Amino acid sequence: MGDLITLSALSVLVVSFGVGIVVGLTGMGGGALMTPALILLGINPAAAVANDLVAASVNKSVGAAVHWRTGSPNLRLAGLLxxxxxxxxxxGGFIVKSLGDEGAQTDFLTYAIGVALLFTAATYGLRMYLQLRHVTAGNRAPTTAPRLRPVPTLLIGAIGxxxxxxxxVGSGSLIMVALLLLYPTxxxxxxxxxxxxxxxxxVLAAAVGHVLTEGVTWAVLIPLVLGGTPGTYLGSRMASWVSQSVIRRGIVIVLTLTGLKMLGVPPEIVGIVGAGLLLLxxxxxxWVRQTRGLPAFDNNLGAWRVDRERSGSD
Structure with missing residues (x-):
């Protein structure tokens, strides 16, 4: 019991609460933020990935249950993925385990997560642009389900x-952007x-794979769940109060700088890149917004707007 009430566990609790707020505000997957945060707190990368996946499987189950009840998911597309x-x-967990000792796993995961964060930042920026393009293209959602494209969908599922x-990292960013590109309607x-x-x-399959190979660290997992769940709820309630455009740009900057740090880029370069992203x-x-006929500094809208009278059949 004493292992659960430590400064390290309290740090994880506070950080997971903050990450949960961001997830609730933006709908972004928490792995891109939580896993590197755990590593920066001094937790072994393999343990950080394993425990974050277990916690994410709990949090995502709650969100999925809500969407299942409202009838919003395309179950055929979800099943294909x-x-x-x-x-x-x-x-995944067995691949990491096969790399060798703890040192080899740490080096590989640190580099892989760094690359994944940069890739996620790029795809998240692309997602913002695609939403902006949909807004200026009429912003109307068709009532008919899109025709499934099995081969590219299966490929997206495998890579994601x-x-x-x-x-x-990737369940709430890479797959989402890929689906936007593949099924724009x-x-x-x-x-x-x-x-x-x-x-x-x-996430549950990934968590099982890592638990079988790495195990669970209760002093990390319990604060992750206890902090992340109320944080996500609070963030969801705050979503209408805060500028989504500013938050999303901020997330892209954070992911980029964190990815560069994990790749071992010198702090001076990271600082220059951060200043450039923050100022420019x-x-x-x-400028991109103006090219689409929108005000330069205004909250971007959602990707689609469904007519009130048609929302019941969507």
Whole structure:
């Protein structure tokens, strides 16, 4: 019991609460923020990935249950993704274990998570642009379900599952953006619902693979769940109070700088990149918005707006 009430456990509790708020505000998967945060707190990368995956499987189950009850997910699309994402995610823990001793695993995971964070930052920026493009293209969601494209969908599931299984990063960012590109007419509520439903067995399979090879650290897992759940709830309630555009740009900056740090980039370079993103990023985004006929500095809307009279059939 004493192991659960330590300064380290309290640090994890506070950080998971903060990450939960961000997840609730943006709908972004917490692995891209929580796993590197745990590593920066001094937790072994393999243990950070394993425990974050177990905690994420709990949190995502709650979100998926809500979307299942509202009927928003495209179950055929979710099932197709699961065909490849689940087995590849399960294999992640065994792949990491096969790399050798703890030192080799730490070096590989640190580098892999750094690359995954930079990739996630890029895909998250792309997601913002795609939403902006949908806003200016009419912002209307069709009532008919999109035609499934099995081969690219299975490929998305395999790549996303493998990335999540190894690093715990990607279930709420990479797969979401890939679905946006592949199924641009899928409404926002169905997109989020589909991603959450397929993410539950995906993350659960990845968690089982890592638990079998790495085990569970209760002093890390319990604060993750106790802090993340109320944080996500609070963030969801605060979502309408805070500028989503500013938050999303801030997340891209945080992911980029964290990824560079984990790749061993010198602090001076990281600082220069951070300053550039902080000062020039808003100007660049404002210019992009103006090219789409929108005000340079205004909250961007959701990807789709469904007519009130049509929402019941969507």
């Amino acid at each position: 699961m065909c490849t994402s689940v087995p590849f995610a399960f294999a 599952g493998l990335l999540v299984g190894i690093t715990s 899928l409404s926002a509520v169905k997109l989020v619902g589909t991603d959450l439903v397929q993410a539950v067995p995906l 990023g808003p100007l660049a985004w404002g």
